Amino acid sequence: MNDKEKAAAGLLYHPCGDPRLSQARQAAKVTLWQYNQCDPRDDARRQRLLKSLLGSSGEGLCIEPPFNCDYGYNIHLGAQFYDNVNLVILDCASVTIGDNVFIAHNVGIYTAGHPHDVARRNQGLEYALPITIGNNVWICGGVTILPGVTIGDNTVIGAGSVVTRDIPASVLAFGNPCWVAHPLSPQDDAHDR
Template sequence: MTEREKMQAGAWYSCLDPELSALRAQARRAVHAHGTCDPDTRSDMASALKSLFARTGQDCYLEAPFHCAYGFNIHLGDRVYFNTGCVILDTAPVQIGDGTLFGPNAHIYCAQHAKDPDERAQGLEIARPVTIGQNVWVGGGAIILPGVTIGDNAIIGAGSVVTKDVAPGQTVVGNPARPIE
């Protein structure tokens, strides 16, 4: 099994693998094209970046700068908006529902690194998917960690670190993020 196959299967893999490095380089080129394209001609998203994603719904908009690890694991519903400085480290599938909005510098992380320092030095990590429902608002500077599911209509407060699932309609704030009424 290749390291990419291990990553896609949710098993431990080495991110130092040459194939994965080449795929990240391809994503960096697409991100660069998006970030350096004249805003008047870029439209909602540079074509190089849009073609990299697994799915891009209608009327999605990504402000520059934007960064992703691979791109091919990103699934955007309709009317998804990312403000400037957002990052998606998509080592696993990232599903984002219709009408979801991200404030500036919001981050989504799918990779979890090995706890053992020798294994970390070998580049060992495991990928956990992130699922975000419809009409979610993710405040600026929020971080969503690996394996988290956020339900429809939820609100993630600015600067929150989301370590656990968020129920539909729930508002969470803080580090770690906790529900408020």
């Protein structure tokens, strides 16, 4: 089993041990550099660059630069995806995000982690666990989402949260570590009236 296959299986792997992984990261960096330097008025070029980088994406894709990721091909975005500035996705495993998802500024989505055992960590080993974010989710500013997490449909993750475990559908969750405050209801939008 090569390192790419180990990563996909959630096993420890060496990210620099397989030249194909190193080449894929380098190719992503080149595309990201072009995207992040692109004239903001040239939406057609921005869309072409994103489509060439990502594994898949729906209609209405908008990622405000700067944007950074490891590979790009492990990122799958639904329709009407919007992200504000400074999104980082470490996509060593699959990152699947549903339709109508809004992500605020300075959010990190990290599939990669390292062993707690110092000897294995010092060997440069890491693991990667997939992340899934449902439909109609709002991720507020400064949120960190850790490996293996699933966030259910219609959920709001409050600003500055560190999401260390699964969050169910249709709730407001926040904190470090992120916890469910309560189910969402129409009263949650009272400030919008």
